[in-house]
Amino acid sequence: MISLLRPGDVINIDIEGTGYRGEGVGRLAKFVVFVPDTVPGEQVSCKVTEVKKNFARASLLHVIRPSPARIDPYCSDFTLCGGCHYQHIEYSKQLQIKAEQLDQALRRIGKLDGYHLRPIIGMDNPWHYRNKAYFHVTSDKGNIKLGFFQAASHTLGGNIECALLPRNMVGLALELEQLVNTGKIRDSLFENGKCQLDGVLLRQGLATGEMMLVLVTTSASLSLQGITAALTEDRPELVSVIQNVTDRDSALPLSENNILLSGRDQIMELVGDFQFLISPGSFFQVNSIMAEKLFNLVEETAGLSTNDTAVDVYCGTGAISLFLAKSAGLVYGVETFEKAVEDAKKNARLNGIENVSFLAGEAETILPDLYNQGVRPKVVVLDPPRQGCSHQVLETVINMEPERIVYVSCNPATLARDLHYLAAKNYSLGTVQPVDMFPHTHHTECVVGMQRKDT
Numbered sequence: 066m067i068s069l070l071r072p073g074d075v076i077n078i079d080i081e082g083t084g085y086r087g088e089g090v091g092r093l094a095k096f097v098v099f100v101p102d103t104v105p106g107e108q109v110s111c112k113v114t115e116v117k118k119n120f121a122r123a124s125l126l127h128v129i130r131p132s133p134a135r136i137d138p139y140c141s142d143f144t145l146c147g148g149c150h151y152q153h154i155e156y157s158k159q160l161q162i163k164a165e166q167l168d169q170a171l172r173r174i175g176k177l178d179g180y181h182l183r184p185i186i187g188m189d190n191p192w193h194y195r196n197k198a199y200f201h202v203t204s205d206k207g208n209i210k211l212g213f214f215q216a217a218s219h220t221l222g223g224n225i226e227c228a229l230l231p232r233n234m235v236g237l238a239l240e241l242e243q244l245v246n247t248g249k250i251r252d253s254l255f256e257n258g259k260c261q262l263d264g265v266l267l268r269q270g271l272a273t274g275e276m277m278l279v280l281v282t283t284s285a286s287l288s289l290q291g292i293t294a295a296l297t298e299d300r301p302e303l304v305s306v307i308q309n310v311t312d313r314d315s316a317l318p319l320s321e322n323n324i325l326l327s328g329r330d331q332i333m334e335l336v337g338d339f340q341f342l343i344s345p346g347s348f349f350q351v352n353s354i355m356a357e358k359l360f361n362l363v364e365e366t367a368g369l370s371t372n373d374t375a376v377d378v379y380c381g382t383g384a385i386s387l388f389l390a391k392s393a394g395l396v397y398g399v400e401t402f403e404k405a406v407e408d409a410k411k412n413a414r415l416n417g418i419e420n421v422s423f424l425a426g427e428a429e430t431i432l433p434d435l436y437n438q439g440v441r442p443k444v445v446v447l448d449p450p451r452q453g454c455s456h457q458v459l460e461t462v463i464n465m466e467p468e469r470i471v472y473v474s475c476n477p478a479t480l481a482r483d484l485h486y487l488a489a490k491n492y493s494l495g496t497v498q499p500v501d502m503f504p505h506t507h508h509t510e511c512v513v514g515m516q517r518k519d520t
Contacts, residue, residue, distance in 0.1 A: 070096065070121050074113040077129060080105050083162050085170075085478065087150030087507030088122075098123055102144055104132035104154050105162070134158035139192070139228045146223030147216030149505040160185045160501060163509040167477045167499050175481030180494040180513075186358060191504030194352045195229045196334070198267045199318055200238060204260035209251065211242045211265055229505065234267050237276065237303070241265065241296065250291050261287055263311065264318055268343055270334035271353045277305040277332045279345045283313045285324070293326045304328045307345055319346050321404070336360065339387050339416050347408050348381040355502045359473070359510060360388040362498055363446060366471045366514040369393040373443035376435065376465075378428050378458065383409030383421070385446060385473070390421045397440065398423040399431045428454075432461040446471045453479030456486075463490045470515040475508055484513065491518050 070076070070093070078091035080103045089103030097120040100111045108130040111123035128135070138144075138152035151159045164185045171177045188194065200211040203221055213223030225238045245251055245262065254262045266279035278296065280289055285308075293306045306327040311320040323330065323345060331342040334349070337357045343349050350356035363385050369375055369392045377386040380398035382405050389396045390413075398421060400406050406425040413421050424431050445467045447454055453476065462470065470492060474480035488494055495514040502510040 070098075070113050070116050072113050072116060075110065075126065076113065076123070077108060077110050078123075080107045080109060080132075083166065083507075085166060085507065096121065100125055101150070102153055103128075104135050104158070106132040107135070132158075140224065140226075142222060142224040145215055146213050146227075147218075148213055148223055148227065148229065150507045151505050152228075156187065156191050156504065159504065160187045163501065163507075164499055167497070167509055167511060170477035170481040171484065171497065173481075174478055175485040175488075177481065177484060177488060177494055181496050183496060183498045185499040185501055185509075186355075187501045188355060188504055191501070192228050193231050194271075194354055194504065195227075195231075196269050196271050196349070196353050197351045198227065198230050198234060198238070200225065200265040200267070202260065202262050202264055204255075207251065207255075209242070209245045209254070209260060209262065211238055230267075231269055231271065233302070234269055234276070237267060237278065237296065237300070238265065241278075241292070244292055244295055250295075253288050253291070256284055256286075263313060266309070266319065266345060268332060268345070270332050270343070272335035273333050274302045275305075275332040275334075276300075276303045277307065277343070277345065278303060279307045279309050279319070279323075280326075281309045281311055281319065283311060285310045285322075289326055297327050305330060305332055309345060321346070336384065337388065338391075339384070339412070341382065341384065341412050342408060342415060343382075344404075344408060346404065348402075348405055350384070350502065352502045355500060355510075356384070359500050359502065359512065360385055362500065362512045363471055363473060364388045364392065366496065366498075366512055367392075367444045367446065367469065369444055374440065375444040375446065376432070376440070376442045376467075377446045377448070378432065378454075378462075379448045379450065380409060380423065381405050381448075383412050383423060385448060386421050386423070387412060387416060387418055389444075389446065390418050393444075394420060396421045397435060397442070399428050399435075400425060401427055429457045429461075432458060432465075436461055436465055441465055442467050444469045444471060446473065447483075448473040449479075449483075451476040451479065453483050459483060459486050463487070466517065468517050468520045472513040472515065473510070474513070475502075475510050477509060477511075480511070480513070484515070487515055492516065493518050 080089040088099040115122040212221035215222035261284040264281035268277040308324040310322040386398035492515040
């Protein structure tokens with residue numbers, strides 16, 4: 066479709082829905098325009114910033130006719146920070162939007178029907194839920210600042226006092242920023258005129274209260290004992306302080322080069338009946354409160370008994386595998402990253418779980434190996450990254466002929482694609498349970514149950 070819109074044009078538009086990136090969706094003569102910070106049902110004035118062949122993007126100027134669901138954002142920096150997308154929308158409406166987006170993806174992308182979409186599970190208190198935060202560090206004329214990048218940029222825009230973080234985590238970050246701007250400590254962080262403190266990672270066990278501080282530096286020779294001593298003096302919950310030495314040009318926030326400065330190299334979190342050890346680079350759900358509900362849902366949907374075998378694909382540090390092991394006879398956990406598998410094995414030992422076997426390697430290799438060894442699981446759990454499962458993984462799962470497949474997804478589009486493939490291979494779609502793991506963002510998690518048709 067050819068559009069007459071040009072960047073810089075100011076238009077009035079009705080917002081009809083919400084896109085998968087959290088932007089409002091409107092149409093001008095059937096031409097799609099995405100406008101962030103809007104709510105379905107509103108009429109807004111906006112300025113066109115980008116025009117493509119099939120759509121345009123615009124920035125909000127002002128709201129002409131507001132939605133009843135529009136509220137004042139909790140954070141004054143909401144529009145500057147890239148962390149949240151829906152703070153301007155009341156929480157019940159956020160949940161409705163997420164459930165509708167999931168349903169639309171399954172129907173439009175997956176061409177699926179006949180499933181039971183359960184009401185989305187939200188949080189009683191959708192604030193201060195994150196157990197992890199990474200603060201970027203910048204310096205200007207010797208002034209060191211911690212913060213979050215604006216959306217799609219490397220410019221600090223978000224305030225340290227993020228409403229998604231626990232208050233004591235925010236307090237630690239504020240004290241650290243003040244400390245690194247103090248006299249000799251500030252001077253010690255500079256080499257050749259450049260600040261060598263590149264980032265700050267904070268992790269916290271919400272149930273245990275234990276905290277970890279990781280100072281990410283581009284130099285191994287920095288003296289960080291002054292910072293460590295000052296922050297741990299009256300803070301017994303800060304049980305781990307670590308220096309991570311990384312390459313400034315690396316695309317990854319952390320390297321594997323960790324130097325323990327104080328305390329332990331891991332913190333502990335409790336989820337349900339289980340204890341989990343968390344290292345600086347461990348994958349762990351950032352919302353411990355909702356993680357327990359998610360893991361219980363997976364266990365419930367799997368419906369395992371003591372004689373059953375399950376395979377947990379993309380198992381990370383083993384959380385879902387341990388929950389499955391409560392009722393299964395044997396669980397295989399498959400994970401690409403060796404460090405995650407090491408953590409998974411530690412977590413199994415910590416909890417006295419002996420009926421789990423964790424295997425490190427690509428799922429495309431490990432699953433065929435298990436199949437060739439005669440492993441025929443009753444249940445396969447798939448919890449892939451956002452890009453979903455590869456065709457080879459899905460094909461091997463089909464060959465294994467499990468009675469049930471439980472699919473855990475954070476991306477409705479790739480979920481719909483993969484479910485479409487499985488539905489064409491003798492599996493019927495049953496319950497779809499969305500879970501709001503990330504309030505005030507556009508992300509949606511869900512647990513889907515599928516049953517082999519001849520069982």
